[in-house]
Amino acid sequence: MRSGTLKILLAASVALNLFAAAAATTLLVTRDRVENHAEAQRRPRSAPLADVLADMDPEVGGRVRSALRASALAARPDFDEARRARREAVGLTNSADFDPAEVGALLEHSRQAEIRGRARLEADAVALLDTLELADRKAVSRILTRRGSRNGRDKAPETRAPS
Known part of the structure; x- marks a missing residue:
């Protein structure tokens, strides 16, 4: 070579x-x-609510499911309003009629509607938890954990047993 x-x-x-x-x-x-x-x-992140309810007494599980469904339906208009206001804000930012004050007001309105919906869900959950025995309350209490964003960055803090 x-x-x-x-x-x-x-x-x-x-x-x-x-x-x-x-x-x-x-x-x-x-x-x-x-x-x-x-x-x-x-x-697994946590057991789905259906799995939690399946381990409960059927009467208690049915009552919990009904209460949570009623709460979600009652809070739905607030979440729908929050989504609508956010869509309007995004639409306004993409238009020639962009008005920063109006976009800010729409986003604030969206936030407040979401807070109202979340407050309703949490208050109803606490009222429901107050009606349950300790074992059932422990199982259902996971509904209070904040899941936040879907990419997993906003996770609920771990709970520790009292010392």
């Missing part, structure tokens, strides 16, 4: 080895993070 061909093969071999070394280093550095993320995806 000619020396020029050998130099090209040597350079290609060095480049390939550097690429392999970089890939191995990246794998070692990020492996724990990927494994933790995968484990978190496999773990």
Whole structure:
């Protein structure tokens, strides 16, 4: 082989080895993070309400389900109003008639409607929990955890047993 061909093969071999070394280093550095993320995806976040109610006395579970449904239906107009106001605000920002004061007012209105709906749900939940025995109350109390955003960033704080 000619020396020029050998130099090209040597350079290609060095480049390939550097690429392999970089890939191995990246794998070692990020492996724990990927494994933790995968484990978190496999773990159930919490039992769905249907599972919680299935473990209860059927009469109590039915009463809880009915109360939660009635509460959700009563709060729905507030959440619908919040979504409508937010859609209007977004629509206004995308139009030629953009008015920052009006957008701010619509967003404030949306926030207040959402707060009213959330307050209604929470007050109804507390009133319902007050009617339950301790074991059932513990099971149903998970409805008070805030799920927040759907990407998992806004999680409820862990509760600790009293010392």
